[in-house]
Amino acid sequence: MKRCWPLPPALVLLALCVSCSPSPGAANQPEGKGGEDAPPSPVTLTLYMQSAFPIQNQIMDIIHNKYPHITIKPLLREKGQMPEDLLAAGTFPDIIYASTPWYTDYLDLKVLLDLNELAKLKGLDVGKLDPLAIDAIKMWGEKGELYALPIYRNFAVTYYNKDLFDKFGVPYPKDGMTWKQAIDIAKTMTRKEDNVEYKGLDASESYSAVSALSTPFVRPDGKANLLHERFALALQNLKEIYGIPGNRPGINVSEFYKGTVAMSVFWNVIASFEEMSKKGTPLNWDMVTTPTYDAAPGKSFQVDSHNLSISAHSKHKEEAFQVIAYLLSKEVQADISKNGYLPSLADPDLEKVFGANLQSLKGKNVSAIFKQQSAPLYKITRYDSIVMGELGKAMNEVLDNQKDVNSALREANERADKAIEQVRKP
The missing domain is CATH 3.40.190.10 (Periplasmic binding protein-like II)
Structure with missing residues (x-):
């Protein structure tokens, strides 16, 4: 995970x-x-x-x-x-x-x-x-x-590169975006210019995509839960993001650090920005709340x-x-x-002093961290890693246009059930 x-x-x-x-x-x-x-x-x-x-x-x-x-x-x-x-x-x-x-x-x-x-x-x-x-x-x-x-x-937020938005004359993203709004911005920001490819939005991998939906990977009866409609919702969302020509998936926020990604939705990496600032190579960035699903309004990644x-x-x-x-x-x-x-x-007093020791947070939209509530954690089981692995394979099949969302999830669910059954055998 x-x-x-x-x-x-x-x-x-x-x-x-x-x-x-x-x-x-x-x-x-x-x-x-x-x-x-x-x-x-x-x-x-x-x-x-x-x-x-x-x-x-x-x-x-x-x-x-x-x-x-x-x-x-x-x-x-x-x-x-x-x-x-x-x-x-x-x-x-x-x-x-x-x-x-x-x-x-x-x-x-x-x-x-x-x-x-x-x-x-x-x-x-x-x-x-x-x-x-x-x-x-x-x-x-x-x-x-x-x-x-x-x-x-x-915590998770949407980091964005202010220089890229300024370069292309696009308004900065705002707190409270839905995934649809974020995808619309990504379509505008994804482009190739001066032989450099710029990505509009990196939304990480399959686990993070479903995180805000608080959906268990395993049902109470011990069977895989990938047929739940919320997994289809998450996978379809990723398909729309990475279906934008040129907007291929990255590895966490590594490309964002290089200045070629406009927006990256990820967990807390402020320590990395602080290190860049101390080295004299600061990135001109800021942050807003994570995009939200209509099915989970106001919820960021799970706690x-x-x-x-x-x-x-x-x-x-x-x-x-x-x-x-x-x-x-x-x-x-x-x-x-x-x-x-x-x-x-x-304690509200502790929110007021958040990042006070960090140069990299001066003038940043720190309030974005506190405007959303973490989604509740789903019920975890010892078989979750098996199902997560199959979800990752399904995501790759969908993004490579090998299968549609429903077919990929159905086959992933079948594979996960078989793997769980093998683990259960003495």
Whole structure:
């Protein structure tokens, strides 16, 4: 899915935030001789992550400087270090970093701690966190379990290149566009000039196309759900976008960075714009809300949060929760917002300071981020990746004019059902 939202800057941000405030547990440490507090015992917390990030050593140093007794040991999810490998070896990590759709493996292995009790014991008010993010996480629990806490949320907008619109004398896009309106603009902006091909609109891939429609990939009976009318709606929309002569699909926003795409609908990539600005090669861009379907008015891409979980096997559950709870304090959440990430703490004050630390957001239409509500998350199953793969194949068949939308989806649905059945067999 996804949504491989930009893990490196996010983790950097979290680490930086940890260094901002005194330890919430400091007042409860035992006293040493002479009435002075004795230092707490050293603790090593293993942080399990989907992918590496470039300055993890610096991050560990920052956390250690704030909590001298806590050492963060990063561990990557890769061959030989998959969840089942770690569990079998008795070395399962203390903290797991993941976005909301990716918990199937952990739940199958029964390695996630229900955080409800710790939250109540430590006085963490979960009700102050974004309700859509919490609801999405709670969908993983069958009896109200809370297997993770959201540290920040993702968002999607329509990025547009102001220089290209100025070059071709076309008015800038506006907040509140429908997909039809966006496609009309794309038809005007897609052209070849001075031997350079310009694309009007990049709407990413099949998953993002259906994201705002909150449609499950698998039915309650365990069968593929690609025959649902909303998948046809999404695929037809992509066909119209990429059916514009010269407007071929790109890879995320890579071509937008090069200045050859007028509009790109995608998740939060503000960190990339900030990096370009710092290097002295800024892009003249701005943003508006994502185009919407009539079937889902006012809805952007589905809710997606980046979360921290605690292992049920951890010997340091309270210390792990201490770190997570601190990241959810208003002070740290404000820093998260100032650095261009949506905080998970639902507080209007935090919206007001969004991007305050970023030069690249000066004068930008930041309000576009807050004008739409994320679509609710659909019910996720362990078979979703199978169905998503078949949807991607169907999209390619449609865009290559090999099949019509309905035929492509029907055959994809049949393939997905067969693949699901094979997985279910002992």
